[in-house]
């Protein structure tokens with residue numbers, strides 16, 4: 001048995017190892033002042049890549065697919081809300097993806113997650129000098145995104161973050177609909193571009209985001225620029241509708 005496998009057998013899965021999580025939370029607190037109520041960290045490692053992006057594009061509107069406990073939304077609010085007034089739309093079922101459900105690879109108790117989202121995001125809003133209008137959409141992302149398009153918000157968002165379901169068919173819908181909602185010149189960030197659910201020695205491309213993100217990028221290649229962030233996320237800038 002390799003040392004890595006032994007470690008995983010003792011501390012399954014590592015993201016929920018309280019010592020590891022506590023260290024990363026402390027780092028986030030030092031970096032952003034965010035002392036929120038978090039039990040997991042899927043974001044701290046991206047903060048260093050987001051800060052210059054927010055500084056450069058100064059986004060005033062934010063669309064997030066997959067909010068969990070609000071760590072990424074709070075980071076966005078703290079950074080961009082220091083610069084201007086914001087409109088923030090967060091979409092989540094607050095039921096977890098397949099990997100968070102009982103028996104999944106990242107099993108997580110979802111019952112109190114939404115309350116922690118509310119607490120953490122309201123702390124972030126009260127920490128910034130500018131007004132923040134927050135709209136929560138508790139729904140499947142394809143329905144919430146279609147609703148926003150129906151409400152006339154097409155081509156309006158400055159910044160979108162796609163971090164909901166990690167199943168390829170769902171990621172493809174999130175990408176296509178979010179792209180409609182982002183304005184020309186706006187930014188879309190895809191989390192977990194190279195993430196794949198652990199399944200022994202093989203992984204299933206349909207149970208990971210890459211196939212969907214690549215399909216979306218290739219089909220729209222004349223309407224976007226694509227960058228790979230040093231933190232492992234794919235960043236797309238919309239160049240035309």
Ligand SMILES: C[S@@+](CC[C@H](N)C(=O)[O-])C[C@H]1O[C@@H](n2cnc3c(N)ncnc32)[C@H](O)[C@@H]1O
Pocket residue numbers: 042043065066067068069070071072073091092093094095096097098139140141142163164165166170
């Ligand atoms: C990885 S977590 C998001 C982490 C968050 N962006 C952060 O950095 O703090 C993924 C979230 O997506 C949500 N989710 C999964 N599938 C979804 C779907 N089809 N529609 C809406 N939300 C979904 C889950 O409930 C979960 O809260």
